[in-house]
Every structure is written in C-alpha cells, then in structure tokens.
Amino acid sequence: MTDIAEPLPTVAIPSSQSGDLSVRIRRGAEYVVIPLLALGITAFLFSLFLLALGKSPIQFFELVERGGFGTAFSLQNTLQRSSPLILTALCVALPARIGLVIIGGEGALVLGGFASAVVAIPLVLGKVSPLLTLCIMASAGMLIGAFWIGIVGYLRYARGVNETISSLLMTYIGIAIMNFFVEGSLRDLTNPNKPSTMPIGDAYMVGQIPGTDVHWGLIAGIVLSVLLYILLSRTTFGFAVRVAGGNPRAALAQGLPVGKLIIICCAIAGACAGLAGFFEVAAIQGRANASLAAGYGYTGILVSFLARHNPLAIIPVAILFGGIVASGGLVERRMDLPDATVLLLQGLTFVVLLMSETLYGRFKIFQVRGAADRT
Amino acid sequence: MSQSAFIIVVLALIGGALRVSTPFMFVALGECLTEKSGRVNLGLEGTLVLGAMSGYAISYHSGSPWLGVLGAGCAGSVLGAMHGYICKLPRVNDIAVGIAMMLFGTGVAFFFGKPYIQPSAPRLGSFSLGAWTGNQEIATALQINPLLIVGIVVALVMAWAFANTKWGLIVRMTGDSAASARAMGVSVDLVRFLCTTAGGFLAGIGGAFLSLYYPGSWNQGLSSGQGLMAVALVIFARWSPIRCVIAALLFGAAGAIGPALQSVGITQGYYFFNAAPYILTLFIMIASAGSKRAARDVPGELSITK
Numbered sequence: 001m002t003d004i005a006e007p008l009p010t011v012a013i014p015s016s017q018s019g020d021l022s023v024r025i026r027r028g029a030e031y032v033v034i035p036l037l038a039l040g041i042t043a044f045l046f047s048l049f050l051l052a053l054g055k056s057p058i059q060f061f062e063l064v065e066r067g068g069f070g071t072a073f074s075l076q077n078t079l080q081r082s083s084p085l086i087l088t089a090l091c092v093a094l095p096a097r098i099g100l101v102i103i104g105g106e107g108a109l110v111l112g113g114f115a116s117a118v119v120a121i122p123l124v125l126g127k128v129s130p131l132l133t134l135c136i137m138a139s140a141g142m143l144i145g146a147f148w149i150g151i152v153g154y155l156r157y158a159r160g161v162n163e164t165i166s167s168l169l170m171t172y173i174g175i176a177i178m179n180f181f182v183e184g185s186l187r188d189l190t191n192p193n194k195p196s197t198m199p200i201g202d203a204y205m206v207g208q209i210p211g212t213d214v215h216w217g218l219i220a221g222i223v224l225s226v227l228l229y230i231l232l233s234r235t236t237f238g239f240a241v242r243v244a245g246g247n248p249r250a251a252l253a254q255g256l257p258v259g260k261l262i263i264i265c266c267a268i269a270g271a272c273a274g275l276a277g278f279f280e281v282a283a284i285q286g287r288a289n290a291s292l293a294a295g296y297g298y299t300g301i302l303v304s305f306l307a308r309h310n311p312l313a314i315i316p317v318a319i320l321f322g323g324i325v326a327s328g329g330l331v332e333r334r335m336d337l338p339d340a341t342v343l344l345l346q347g348l349t350f351v352v353l354l355m356s357e358t359l360y361g362r363f364k365i366f367q368v369r370g371a372a373d374r375t
Numbered sequence: 376m377s378q379s380a381f382i383i384v385v386l387a388l389i390g391g392a393l394r395v396s397t398p399f400m401f402v403a404l405g406e407c408l409t410e411k412s413g414r415v416n417l418g419l420e421g422t423l424v425l426g427a428m429s430g431y432a433i434s435y436h437s438g439s440p441w442l443g444v445l446g447a448g449c450a451g452s453v454l455g456a457m458h459g460y461i462c463k464l465p466r467v468n469d470i471a472v473g474i475a476m477m478l479f480g481t482g483v484a485f486f487f488g489k490p491y492i493q494p495s496a497p498r499l500g501s502f503s504l505g506a507w508t509g510n511q512e513i514a515t516a517l518q519i520n521p522l523l524i525v526g527i528v529v530a531l532v533m534a535w536a537f538a539n540t541k542w543g544l545i546v547r548m549t550g551d552s553a554a555s556a557r558a559m560g561v562s563v564d565l566v567r568f569l570c571t572t573a574g575g576f577l578a579g580i581g582g583a584f585l586s587l588y589y590p591g592s593w594n595q596g597l598s599s600g601q602g603l604m605a606v607a608l609v610i611f612a613r614w615s616p617i618r619c620v621i622a623a624l625l626f627g628a629a630g631a632i633g634p635a636l637q638s639v640g641i642t643q644g645y646y647f648f649n650a651a652p653y654i655l656t657l658f659i660m661i662a663s664a665g666s667k668r669a670a671r672d673v674p675g676e677l678s679i680t681k
Contacts, residue, residue, distance in 0.1 A: 176650030340485030347479030
C-alpha cells in the first residue's frame with residue numbers, strides 16, 4: 001500500500017481542547033500554503049522557460065487570464081471544462097484515501113460516455129421521454145464506470161495486482177473497445193466524416209443551467225464533491241476508509257472489511273468518471289466517438305493531487321485547470337506556441353507539486369506547541 | 376484458414392516478435408535495473424516518448440541515426456535522473472513521481488517534437504538472418520535490427536553483472552534491504568539515483584528504436600502504453616534480465632497478431648487485436664502477481680508489489 005493519502009487535518013486533533021479552532025486553522029493552513037507555493041514555483045519556472053524561448057511570460061499569463069477567466073464567455077467555457085475535471089479528479093481522490101493510486105479515469109470516462117450513447121439509441125428511436133432517457137443514460141454511464149474501476153479494485157485486493165498499472169491498461173482497453181464498436185457495428189453510416197455512434201438529437205441533450213451557457217454537469221460535480229466530502233469525513237464508512245488507507249493491517253486487525261471498502265471506493269470513483277463521460281456525450285458531443293478521449297482523465301489526476309485528494313478542494317483546483325485548458329487554444333495561437341504547451345505546463349506542475357511534498361512538517365509556523373504528541 | 380495462410384501468419388508473428396519487441400526489451404531492462412535497486416519508475420512511458428522525439432530530431436539534424444540513439448539515451452537519463460533525485464527527498468512517493476514524469480516527459484516531447492512530424496530523418500539499417508534461404512518472405516520476416524542485438528547483449532551483461540560483480544551485489548543489496556546496505560556503508564540514495572538514471576538511458580534508447588527503425592517516424596501517437604506494458608513485464612519476468620528479453624519477444628509477437636491477421640485478409644476485429652497486448656499484459660499481471668515464485672524473487676524494498 002502506498003502512503004500518499006494524508007489524513008484530513010481536522011481529524012488529527014481531538015476536538016475537546018480549548019483553542020481548538022486556531023490549532024485547526026494553523027494545521028490546515030499548511031495544506032493550503034504548500035500547494036500554493038508549488039503553483040508559484042511552477043509559474044516562475046515556466047516563465048523562465050518562456051523567456052529562454054524568447055516569449056513573454058507576462059503575455060502568457062495575460063492570455064490565460066483573458067482566455068480562461070476574463071470575460072463572461074471565457075469564464076463559462078472554463079466552468080464547462082471544469083465539470084469533467086471535477087468528476088475525473090474524484091475518480092482519483094476516493095481510491096487515494098484508501099491508499100490506491102488509480103490513474104484510469106480516462107478509460108471509465110470514455111466507456112461511460114460510450115455506454116450512455118449506446119443505451120440512448122433504442123430509447124431515442126422508440127421516442128421515450130427525454131428525462132427518462134437521460135436518467136437511463138446517466139445510470140448506464142455510471143454503472144459501466146463503476147464496473148470498470150471496480151475491476152481494478154478487485155484485482156488489487158484479491159490478487160495483489162498493482163492498481164496504477166492495471167488502471168492505465170484498462171484505459172487503453174476501454175478506448176480500444178469503444179473504437180471497435182464505433183468503427184464497426186454501431187457506426188452511424190449517415191455521418192461520413194468521423195466514425196461515431198448515432199447522434200441522440202437536440203431534443204434529448206442535457207440543457208444549460210438557467211442564465212448561463214454551462215451544462216448541468218458542473219452542478220452534478222459540485223454536489224458529488226460535497227457528498228463525497230461528507231461521506232469521507234462525517235460517516236462511519238468514511239472513517240473506515242481512512243483507517244484502511246492509513247494502516248491496512250490495523251484495519252484488518254480491527255475487523256474492518258478492507259476488501260469490500262476498496263472495491264466500493266473504486267466503484268464510486270469509477271461511477272464519477274462514468275458520469276463525466278455521460279455529460280460529455282449528453283451535453284457536448286451528442287454522440288460517442290474518439291473525441292471522448294480528450295485527456296480529462298489525465299488532467300484529473302493532477303487536479304486531485306493538487307487538492308490533496310480532498311473532494312472540497314477539488315472544486316477550485318478543477319476550475320483553475322479548466323481555465324488553463326480552456327485558454328490553451330488562445331495562448332498557443334497568439335504566442336505561436338505548439339499545442340502541447342498546456343500538457344508541458346501540467347507535467348511541470350505535477351513534478352514541482354510532488355517535490356513540495358517534502359516540505360510538510362518543515363515549517364515551524366504551522367506546528368502547534370503541545371499538539372505534536374497528540375497526532 | 377488454408378495452410379499457406381497459416382504459414383504467412385506464423386512468419387508474420389516471428390517477424391513481429393523480432394521487429395516490435397526491441398522497445399519493450401530496452402524499457403523492461405531499464406526498469407529491471409531500477410527495480411533491482413528498490414525503486415519503481417512508472418515514468419518510463421514518458422521517457423520512451425521523449426527518447427523517440429529526441430532521437431529523431433538529432434538524427435535529422437546530424438544525419439547520423441546512431442548519434443540519435445545516443446542522444447535519445449541521454450535525454451532518457453536526464454528524465455531518469457530527475458526521477459531519482461525527486462524520490463530521494465523525504466516523504467515523496469515514487470509511484471506518484473512516476474505518474475508525474477510520464478506526463479512531463481510526454482509534454483516535453485510533444486512540445487519540442489512538433490517541427491519534426493513532417494521531415495524524414497535518416498533511419499537505422501537492418502540485416503536479414505533469412506537471406507540464405509533465398510525466400511523473399513522468410514528474408515523479410517527475419518529482418519534483424521542492430522539494436523535488438525545490443526539489447527540482448529545488454530541483458531546478458533546485466534544478468535552476469537548481477538550475479539558476479541561487486542556492483543551487481545551492491546545494487547541487489549540496496550534493493551533487498553536498505554538497512555543492510557547502509558550498514559555496509561553504501562549510500563542507498565546514490566545507488567538508486569544511478570540505477571534510475573541508467574534505467575532512463577536504456578528506456579530512451581528504446582524510444583529511439585520506435586522513431587528510427589519501426590514504425591520509423593515521429594508522431595504523437597507513436598507509443599501508446601508500450602513503456603507502461605514493459606514496466607508490467609518486469610514483474611512477469613521476475614526481475615531477471617534474461618526473462619525480460621523472452622517476455623519482450625512474446626509481447627512483440629502479441630502486438631503483431633492484428634497486422635498479421637490483416638495480411639491474410641482477416642480484417643474483422645482489428646481494434647480488438649490492437650487491444651491484445653494490453654489484455655495480455657493484464658492477464659499476465661493477474662497470473663504473476665499472486666504467484667509464490669514472484670514473491671520469492673521480488674526485491675524486498677519494492678513498493679510496487681506491496
């Protein structure tokens with residue numbers, strides 16, 4: 001088992017002590033300041049990199065600001081893109097809390113989207129009501145996602161198969177399965193351009209949140225984040241998960257059903273990614289094709305790590321990266337940079353972030369006197 | 376299937392094993408060295424892609440493919456050294472760093488690789504083991520590239536060195552028990568840093584093979600998970616360089632199933648056969664993860680099997 005999952009700062013301190021709140025804030029601040037520091041260092045290094053290429057870093061950050069957050073249009077575009085990022089980040093965060101590093105969110109997203117597009121075909125042809133159709137589509141997407149990542153969890157528990165490698169392999173397999181059907185038996189022959197499934201049609205698409213251009217996936221992502229936060233920090237199940245993630249042997253000795261917990265966590269995680277796929281199909285693409293594999297699953301890994309696998313923190317981090325992804329096109333066109341610039345920036349952020357892990361517990365300011373012996 | 380079609384498929388599988396296996400072999404050997412020292416580098420997928428890009432770019436600019444191979448190795452060792460250095464810091468998890476290096480290596484390769492998608496660079500040559508038969512098909516199937524020979528030699532040297540040299544003993548000891556290595560006055564961090572760097576060098580060469588020999592051009596879809604499969608392969612090969620070579624050949628053959636069946640007119644399920652290597656890897660992982668023999672051969676410090 002890997003030890004990347006940190007316990008929530010709030011649970012480390014018994015709550016009966018007086019001055020409890022200030023202790024909690026000082027403890028918690030460490031988990032905010034260090035990731036922010038990592039982001040700052042990344043921005044600095046990336047600026048140096050741009051200077052070395054003869055580009056202006058100021059222009060870069062201006063364009064990211066304008067393309068991602070500056071106008072009402074760009075902000076809505078950003079929120080649109082942060083919805084799948086929240087959901088795929090949850091797919092990393094939940095297993096991480098029980099000690100598993102799962103990076104297969106992309107596969108669950110693709111298959112979830114594909115499954116919802118497929119179940120929609122007979123329903124649309126049979127003129128079933130849109131609301132019922134969408135409910136069935138969402139359930140299909142979540143089920144197949146839960147199944148896909150659930151397998152990874154099962155293999156991890158039952159056979160000791162490394163979950164990081166197997167989840168990424170499952171992603172490649174999932175994409176191949178979708179391509180097999182989309183280019184074969186389920187291909188919509190009326191569409192000569194790109195192999196796709198039959199479009200579900202405008203009447204069956206998920207609408208926008210009233211007053212915005214953002215689809216309902218954002219609300220779903222935020223609600224799920226809050227629910228999973230409550231599940232992890234306020235329920236017996238969440239407590240068991242955190243115990244099993246912190247020390248699996250102790251959890252087994254306490255009689256906790258570790259295997260069951262692992263599989264349930266993975267299944268919920270996969271369902272989140274599958275739901276992201278459903279929204280990509282039902283709110284954006286309207287059909288399943290190769291564009292489903294747009295890399296949201298991989299960016300979601302970074303989002304979850306930056307948020308320290310805390311479902312609530314995932315929301316702002318996902319919006320930040322949604323903005324960076326959304327502004328990518330503008331930045332690359334205006335500054336004449338290759339289209340892998342955003343990917344490079346993400347990789348750099350990830351590397352710097354992991355280096356910053358070593359800083360925890362190094363700063364005196366966050367350490368509370370007398371609290372050390374209680375943790 | 377008629378008998379001649381069967382022979383064509385078998386020949387294609389052998390040819391595929393000889394042709395496609397080399398990158399698996401180099402990455403698996405690099406990972407084998409790294410894991411023997413007690414650390415996991417999951418980032419070799421990124422190393423493979425960066426090696427492919429830099430090998431192609433250097434070959435294009437210098438006109439010498441062998442300089443490209445060397446450059447790819449150096450680029451790979453830079454990524455390996457980064458991984459080795461970051462993992463040395465306290466409280467840093469090597470699996471997570473591997474995922475980050477996978478993203479970072481791919482990002483760097485795609486960023487700088489864009490101008491090299493169009494032009495064609497000088498490629499590595501090959502020779503045939505089957506030329507004496509005078510049969511065109513057999514001669515084509517038995518085409519051998521020089522890097523395959525290099526890979527097999529590296530594997531033999533590694534296997535010999537692990538068993539017979541002081542350096543091999545130090546690496547194995549570091550991997551099996553960091554505490555005893557420290558007691559012997561060996562710097563665990565230094566050994567692991569050097570092993571990860573050397574492992575990155577080998578993986579980079581594997582990447583150069585992809586862009587300079589087969590498929591023989593640089594594009595962004597060049598390696599789809601081959602580096603990752605090679606990492607899984609090492610568990611199957613139970614940390615033995617010789618078994619890494621055999622496993623890589625097996626994988627090469629599995630990867631050639633799709634094109635081989637296509638060549639005799641079976642085009643149905645092309646995408647399914649494309650998925651064959653991934654499915655095979657998964658089954659191999661399931662079969663080897665719980666086995667007693669794997670549990671006996673695993674380096675004691677490794678976090679991947681715990």
